[in-house]
Amino acid sequence: MFVLDSRLQQDTVVLGDYPLCRLLLMKDAQYPWFILVPRREVVSELFQLDAADQLQLWQETNGLAEVLKDCFAADKMNIATLGNVVSQLxxxxxxxxxxxxxxxxxxxxxxxxxxxxxxxLAVLKARLRLILTEDFCFAEG
Structure with a gap:
């Protein structure tokens, strides 16, 4: 059963779900900062996902990054998995x-x-509703 790490719960707002990942927004208005968390049990490393989930994670990451770059006029997109503080992938x-x-x-x-x-937050969510694909399911609220 998938359970979101308590630190991620504390530091983010749940926006909704892609087929594999839960999409979170960091509670820091200085940057449009999003986090994708695969809804899988006890996974801390990319290689712990099976091949299909690895591909799905990359598709969701790349798709999100592409629409965010255009929507927010990014000069650069930073994409990373670190896990030094929160081990959940x-x-x-x-x-x-x-x-x-x-x-x-x-x-x-x-x-x-x-x-x-x-x-x-309301403005950001409204913007996202316009740009996220049909495979994204927004959280209530």
């Missing part, structure tokens, strides 16, 4: 712009997170 997909507060350094630990306002 998760893929960061971060929109980077030359004018963001951490550019060109990594976003991790650079600046304290700035929470989204209710209005910012």
């Amino acid at each position: 998760h893929m960061h997909v971060i929109v980077r712009r030359r004018d963001d507060v951490a550019w060109p350094a990594p976003v991790w630990g650079r600046h304290p997170a700035q929470a989204y306002t209710a209005e910012q």
Whole structure:
């Protein structure tokens, strides 16, 4: 049974699900920062997914990155799995712009997170509804 790591629950907003992954939004309005978590039990490394799930993860990651790059006018898309703090396999997909507060350094630990306002979150979700594909199922709320 898939259970989302408690740290990810604390630090993110659940946006919905792709066929394989749960899509999360980091609670940091400084960057459009998304996380894909394969809905599989006890997986911490990419190689622990079977071949079909590995392919699906890459398809979901690349598809998300492509639409986010266009939607948010990214100068660069940062895509990574680290897992040093949260061992549950998760893929960061971060929109980077030359004018963001951490550019060109990594976003991790650079600046304290700035929470989204209710209005910012509503606008972002509305934008995503326009760009995410039909294979994405939005979470209620």
